[in-house]
Amino acid sequence: MSGLPMASNLYFDNHFQKPGVKLLPNEFYMTSEDMVLVTVLGSCVAACINDRTAGIGGMNHFMLPDDGSDASHAASDSMRYGAYAMEVLINELIKRGGRRERFEAKVFGGGAVLAGMTTINIGDRNSEFVRRYLALEKIRIVAEDLQGAHPRKVAFMPRSGQVMVKKLKTAHDPVVVEREQALVQRTPEERAERLAKARARVELFQSNAKPRAELFTTNANASASRRPRVELFTSRLKTVEEA
DSSP states (O other): OOSSOBOOEEEEETTTTEEEEEOOTTEEEEESSSOEEEEEESSOEEEEEEETTTTEEEEEEEOOOOOOOOTTSOOHHHHHHHHHHHHHHHHHHHHTTOOGGGOEEEEEEOOOOSTTHHHHTHHHHHHHHHHHHHHHTTOEEEEEEEOSSSOEEEEEETTTTEEEEEEOOGGGOHHHHHHHHHHHTOOHHHHHHHHHHHHHHHHHTTTTOOOOGGGGTSOOOHHHHHSOOOOOOSSSOEEOOOO
8 A cells, every 4th residue: 555644534424324534635545335535625636536337436635745936836846746646546546446548537626715825826736736647647537626715625426426515615614724824834944844754755656656747847738728617506515517
């Protein structure tokens, strides 16, 4: 198993009436069971990938390490960490019988949920990364809800691929606010330490990971601008319609 932790916060979801798991930042989970995977996103991104034929799917929740560099480009170490987080999920799905050519992805998050995040641009970088990574891997994005100014709660049913999303009011979710404020207030030394930890985690996976230096040098995927954005609902969870 890879160094990226598999989420362990298991519970019974009363809303969906099935077993569930709550994902925290830098975790992933994949299963063929009839269950729901739930996470709350600020500037982080979650990729929900499934193979409906095999009845298997999974979700990750990650953020590119903030290296303090100019928002117009991302450091190669940050890109390597993002690629590592994506490949952990993809490789584990393949090990459990998934087929890459059948994978479908739905991606969420990357919000600028605090005023200061607009300057740091972390959410935009995470969103651009996940779109380009999946385009290079030739994994089709069938639905997305990225960027904007709100946190999101995402619920994913891995066997069917169904996703439900809810836009949250930032003031009503202190956990998201606390996470985002910690990012804004991080000192250069703390950023360097976080990047070093991310680099070390990548090295654990280096034998299987593929170089991704080109992720932020290629042109943006042209189809991304034509892909319908997912509609958000504020009152309750609603199904995300496939594009």
